[in-house]
Amino acid sequence: MPRKPERDSGVPADGAPGPGGAGGEPDPRRWKALAVCLVAGFMTLLDVSIVNVALPSIRQGLAAPESDLQWVVSGYALAFGLFLVPAGRLGDARGRRAVFMAGLTLFTLASAACGLAQSSLWLVVARLVQGLAGGMVSPQISALIQQMFAGHERGRAFGMFGAVVGFSTAVGPLLGGLLIQAAGAEEGWRWVFYVNLPLGVVCLLLARRLLPDTPSAIRVRVRDLDPYGVLLLGTGVLALLLPFVQAQQWHGNAKWLLLVLAAGLLACFVKWESRCRPGGTQPLLNLGLFRFRSFSLGCLLILLYFAGFTSIFFITTLFLQNGRHYTALEAGLAITPFALGSGAAAALGGRLVTRLGRPLVVVGLVMVAVGLGATVLAVHLVPGRGVGWAIAAPLLLAGLGSGLVITPNQTLTLAEVPVPLAGSAGGTLQTGQRVGSAVGIAAVGSVFFARVTTEGWAGAYDDGLIVAVAFVVAALLVALADVAVGHRRAAGASRGPASPG
Known part of the structure; x- marks a missing residue:
C-alpha cells in the first residue's frame, strides 16, 4: 500500500519512490531532470539580487517614488516567502511536476509583465505575482530531488542545488549590470526581466518531458493550504511594512497606528495556527x-x-x-x-x-x-x-x-x-x-x-x-x-x- 505523503512537510518523506515507480530502478533521465530544476531555481533566486542594480534605471524610466522601489524588492521576497509552505503541500498532493510547471509558467509571464511595465504600480504588482510564482517553484525542486535520488546521489544533487543558490546570488548584480550596460540605462532595466523568458520557455518544454510524476499524489483540500493562515500572516507583515515603506509619502504620525494593527493580526495568526490539529486544518507554520x-x-x-x-x-x-x-x-x-x-x-x-x-x-x-x-x-x-x-x-x-x-x-x-x-x-x-x-x-x-x-x-x-x-x-x-x-x-x-x- 503506497505511503501517504507528509502533509505538513512540503517535501516527500525520505525514501519516497523514485520516478521509476515503487521499488523500481532510478530513472536514467534523473540528472537531466535535475538540470531543469537547477535552471528554474537559478531564475527564481537570481531575481532576488539582479533587480538591485536596476533600481536607479527603474526610478528614472518610470518616475518611480522611493516607496515603489522598496516594494519592487521587498514585495517579491514577501510573496515568495508566504507561498513556500502551501506550494510544497500542493505539489505533494497534486503532483510536483504539475505545480512546478504551473509556477514556472506564471513566473515567465510575470517576468514579461515586469519588462513591459508602463508605471511603477504595474511593476510592483507584477513583482508580487512573480514572487508568488517563485514560491511555487522553489519547494518543488527540493521535493523532486528527494523523489528522484537516494543515498550519496541525493547528497550530490543537494550539493549542486546549494552551489546554484550561492552562484545566483553572486552573479545577480554583475549580470544585471551587464544587461543594462548592453541595452542602455534608460530601457536596459527591462532586460533584467526579459532574460527570464527564453530560459522559462526552454525549462517548460524540458520539464514536460523529463520531470517525474508524483506517484503518491492525492486530492488536496483547500484547508490543507491554510488560506486563513496565509492571509493573516501576509496582512500582518504588510501592516508592519507599510508605515516604513510609505514614510516619505504619508505625512503625520497616524501611519504608525498600523504597527498596532500589525501586532493584532500577527497575534491572531499565532492563535489560529495553535488551533490547527492533526486531521483538521494543516497549519502554515x-x-x-x-x-x-x-x-x-x-x-x-x-x-x-x-x-x-x-x-x-x-x-x-x-x-x-x-x-x-x-x-x-x-x-x-x-x-x-x-x-x-x-x-x-x-x-x-x-x-x-x-x-x-x-x-x-x-x-x-x-x-x-x-x-x-x-x-x-x-x-x-x-x-x-x-x-x-x-x-x-x-x-x-x-x-x-x-x-x-x-x-x-x-x-x-x-x-x-x-x-x-x-x-x-x-x-x-x-x-x-x-x-x-x-x-x-x-x-x-x-x-x-x-x-x-x-x-x-x-x-x-x-x-x-x-x-x-x-x-x-x-x-x-x-x-x-x-x-x-x-x-x-x-x-x-x-x-x-x-x-x-
Whole structure:
C-alpha cells in the first residue's frame, strides 16, 4: 500500500519512490531532470539580487517614488516567502511536476509583465505575482530531488542545488549590470526581466518531458493550504511594512497606528495556527517546532540576519549609482566581493559546522558586523569615485562572514527536528528568511531615503548601514544566547549521574 505523503512537510518523506515507480530502478533521465530544476531555481533566486542594480534605471524610466522601489524588492521576497509552505503541500498532493510547471509558467509571464511595465504600480504588482510564482517553484525542486535520488546521489544533487543558490546570488548584480550596460540605462532595466523568458520557455518544454510524476499524489483540500493562515500572516507583515515603506509619502504620525494593527493580526495568526490539529486544518507554520530550542533560536537569528544583510545590496547600489555616479555594471562589480566571499565561505562553513557548532555562526556574524562597520569608514575616507575600490575589502570580509552564517545556521536549526517534520521545518525557515528580507528592506530603506535630502547620499548610506548592522548585532546576541544555553546544558549533563533528573 503506497505511503501517504507528509502533509505538513512540503517535501516527500525520505525514501519516497523514485520516478521509476515503487521499488523500481532510478530513472536514467534523473540528472537531466535535475538540470531543469537547477535552471528554474537559478531564475527564481537570481531575481532576488539582479533587480538591485536596476533600481536607479527603474526610478528614472518610470518616475518611480522611493516607496515603489522598496516594494519592487521587498514585495517579491514577501510573496515568495508566504507561498513556500502551501506550494510544497500542493505539489505533494497534486503532483510536483504539475505545480512546478504551473509556477514556472506564471513566473515567465510575470517576468514579461515586469519588462513591459508602463508605471511603477504595474511593476510592483507584477513583482508580487512573480514572487508568488517563485514560491511555487522553489519547494518543488527540493521535493523532486528527494523523489528522484537516494543515498550519496541525493547528497550530490543537494550539493549542486546549494552551489546554484550561492552562484545566483553572486552573479545577480554583475549580470544585471551587464544587461543594462548592453541595452542602455534608460530601457536596459527591462532586460533584467526579459532574460527570464527564453530560459522559462526552454525549462517548460524540458520539464514536460523529463520531470517525474508524483506517484503518491492525492486530492488536496483547500484547508490543507491554510488560506486563513496565509492571509493573516501576509496582512500582518504588510501592516508592519507599510508605515516604513510609505514614510516619505504619508505625512503625520497616524501611519504608525498600523504597527498596532500589525501586532493584532500577527497575534491572531499565532492563535489560529495553535488551533490547527492533526486531521483538521494543516497549519502554515507548525508551532510545535518552536519547542525545540535550536529551531526557535535559529529561526529568530536568520530572520534578523536576513533583515540586515539583504538590505545591504539595496542601499549600496543606490548609493553608488546615484551618489557616486557609477554605471549599473560598475555598481554590480563593486558588490561582487560580498557575494563571492559568501559563496566561498559557505562550503567551508558546511564542513566546519558539525565540529564547531553555533560558535562558528558567532564568528561569522562578528565578521559581518566588522566588515559593514569598515565599509562605513571607507565611505568617509574615500569620498570620490574610488569608493568602490575602498569598500571591496570590507565587503569581502562581510561576505566571508555571511558564508559562515547561513548554511551552518540551517544545519544547526534543523538538527533537533524529527525527520518526519524536516520538510515543514525547512519551509518555515525559508519563510522566515523571506519575511526578514522584506522587513529589513522596509526599515533600512525608510531610514536611507529619509536622510538623503538632508545628509546627502553618503550620510544616508551611513545611516542605512547602521540600521543593517543593528539587525546583524541583534542576530549575534541571539547566537550568543544559544551558545550560553548550550554550555549550561552541557555542564548540567556532565553532572547528570550525580543528580539524576
